[in-house]
Amino acid sequence: MAGQTIIEQRRAQMFPVLGADEIARLKRAGAEREFADGEYLAHAGDRADxxxxxxxxxxxxxxxxxxxxxxxxxxxxGELAQLSGRPALVDVRAKGRTRVVAIDPAELRQILxxxxxxxxxxxxxxxxxxxxLLEQGTGGPIIVGAEDSGDxxxxxGFLTxxxxPFQRLDPASDGGASAILDKYAAEPGDLPIVLCPDGSVLRNPTEHQLARCIGLLQAIDPAKVYDVAIVGAGPAGLAAAVYAGSEGLSAIVLDCRAFGGQAGASARIENYLGFPTGxxxxxxxxxxxxxxxKFGVEMAIPDEVQSLHRGEGEFALKLASGSSLKARSVIVATGARYRQLAxxxxxxxxxxxxxxxxxxxxxxxxxxxxVxxxxxxxxxxxxxxxxxxxxxxxxxxxxxxxDATMSRYLIDRIAAQPNIEVVTGAEITALEGNSGMLRTVRWKNRDGGETAKAIAHLFLFIGAQPNTDWLAASGIRLCEKGFIAADGRHEGSPLDTSMPGVYAIGDVRSGSIKRVASAVGEGAAVVARIHRYLADAA
Known part of the structure; x- marks a missing residue:
């Protein structure tokens, strides 16, 4: 199996052939259409069934x-783009006269x-x-720029x-990349150049501009009132989304960068229930x-919530994109942002x-x-x-x-790795390099001496601060460290905030246990609170 592509390994599961009974059931969910030989049903960048x-x-x-x-x-x-109604990543063309049943995203989700x-x-x-598609880099934008460029x-990282999916071309080693830069008369400040599937070209775009170009962001209906808006797409927020959607609530999830939160950046989680091999x-x-x-939850990622205000029977959330949305209840699952060295x-x-x-x-x-x-x-x-x-x-x-902060199985595994050296009682004192590239890391040792090593990459896992700045004008009470304070006066739950109808789960909540499993548990539990609140408010 080693060296085989995912298609070679799992072709039968990727491209199943349905039986007559299954075809008959799918026919009831869509509309029959006919196409001539060579006719395109969809181009990459189009929204398609x-x-x-x-x-x-x-x-x-x-x-x-x-x-x-x-x-x-x-x-x-079809692939996951068809589940969410986002632009297709591939071209779809008829070979010979072809008849199909077109199934739109809503009907597809209902079938699932x-x-x-x-x-x-x-x-x-x-x-x-x-x-x-991710394995092959097929169907996404093409990024033209140097491998070690920060941008x-x-x-x-954003696309990953x-x-x-995406492709990257390095002008230093790829003649096609150089030709692209020449074609668009790209100056150094324009890099990286990004070619989007719809044919548009971006010059050193922001993540939000790239998301717009490839169709990750979709328009939010300002007139719609959601049952619940979930701010933050880490383990807690996604768990709340799954349970809210599966129980029939209209829900939308917002995150300023990507789904997964800090948990999504973990190389391997081995102590989560149900995954004995990690x-x-x-x-x-x-x-x-x-x-x-699958349960119909809308995703607004990346889109940052800038403020939260309570109105008559609903909440208003203002977004960095300039749009806004309304919801009858709000779940805050914004977690924390990474701490940096001083x-x-x-x-x-x-x-x-x-x-x-x-x-x-x-x-x-x-x-x-x-490193x-x-x-x-x-x-x-x-x-x-x-x-x-x-x-x-x-x-x-x-x-x-x-010992004080790390699980024993990880300590034992680190000790067993011959190329890991743990230096305790030490602190980074200086970074040296040029042109944005690190060359040397210096740290002060327990005995007061200093060590300097030729290191080009530094990884920081030094905790995080609560991501609650956007709540400053909301009236929601925070603890002295900036986490959302539990307030059980209204419904008697540690997930309640000082504002009825707004709930805090996961790392952003004061007193929370910083574990993926506990965040998921809170995400599931809070949906029961939402049901009760909405019933009382009706």
Whole structure:
């Protein structure tokens, strides 16, 4: 199996052929249409339905024309974009006179819920097809820029965290990349250039501009009143979304960057119930994200909530994009933002050499190099073990021993890695480098001496601060450290805030247990509070 692509490994699950009874059930969910030979049903960048082939064939190809698969009778075209109504990532073309059943996103989601076995087969295929596109880099934007560019890494990280495929071309080694830069007369300040599937070109875009270009963000109906708005798409927020959607509440999830939160950045989670061999944080959070969409939950990612105000019977949320939305209740699951070292030149290396999570993207950058990692919690331990499989050596820098803050299984695993060295009682004192690239890391030792190592990548896992600045004018009570204070006067729950109808779950809540499992539990429990509140307010 080693070296095989996902298509080679799991073709039967990715491209199932449905039986006559299953086809008959799907026919009732869509509209029959006919296409001539060579006619396009959808281009990459178009919003498209899922298509069940009843006669003829559909050719699925990437924007460059490379054929991915050909669907015959009983097969269906579609992947996760069709589940959420976002733009297609591939071209869909008829081969010969072809008849299909077009199934729109709402009907597709209904099938997944109402048809247990058939829905499971379809959902598995949709997920595996997205995995295949991610593996091949097919169907997404093309980023043209240097591998070690901070802005290239920023955009790659954004797309990776959002589960969106992309390609990267380096002008230093790819003649096609150089030709693209010449074609668009790109100046150094324009880099990276991004080519979107719809043909538009962006010059060193913000993450929000890129999200707009590739269709991640969809318009929010300002007249619609949701049962619940969930602010934050980490484990707590996604759990609340799954339970709210599955229980029939109209829900929308908002996050300023990507789904998954800090958990999504974990290389491997091994103490989460039901995964004895462990699972990457990204895989776990992607499952939750897709599961929430299956139940009809809307996703507004990336879109940042700037303020929350209470009105007559509803709440108003103002967004950074300039739009707004209304909801009858609100769940705050904004977690926390990463702490940084108090070093004057840290920002010079942010993105290119200083990282706050350890994913395959960072692992490739660190291959066969020495890296430094600061932190002594579980996230730091997971990252250190993961990076040890790629880096030449991992220096773990901690002010105190690991026993007080890290799980025993991680401490034992770190001790068993020959290329991890733990330095306790130490503190980073200086970063040295040029042109945004780190060259040397210096730290002060317990005995007062100083150590300097040639290190090009530094990982920071030193905790986080509550992400509650946006609540400053809301009237919601915070504790002295800035976390949302529990207020049980209204309904007697630690998830209640001082404002009825607004609930706090996960790391943003004062007194919460900083574990994925507890965050998920709070996300499930808060939906019962929402039901009771909405019933009382009716």
């Amino acid at each position: 899922a298509f069940l082939v009843t006669d003829g064939e559909l050719v699925i190809s990437g924007p460059g024309g490379d054929v991915i698969v050909t669907h015959g009778p009983g097969s269906f075209a 819920i109402s048809e247990a076995e058939l829905g499971e087969r379809i959902m598995r295929a949709l997920i595996l097809r997205r995995v295949g 290239v890494l920023r955009l790659q 965290r959002n589960g969106h 699972i990457s944080g990204m895989a776990l959070m992607a499952r939750a994200y897709n599961q929430a969409q 070093l004057g030149n840290l920002s010079e290396f942010d993105g290119s050499s200083v990282h706050y999570w350890a994913s395959p993207l960072e692992a490739r950058l660190c291959k066969n190099q020495d 430094a990692l600061v932190g002594a919690g579980n996230s730091a331990g997971q990252a250190a073990v993961y990076l040890a499989g790629h880096a030449a050596k991992v220096w773990v820098i901690a002010r105190r021993g690991l």
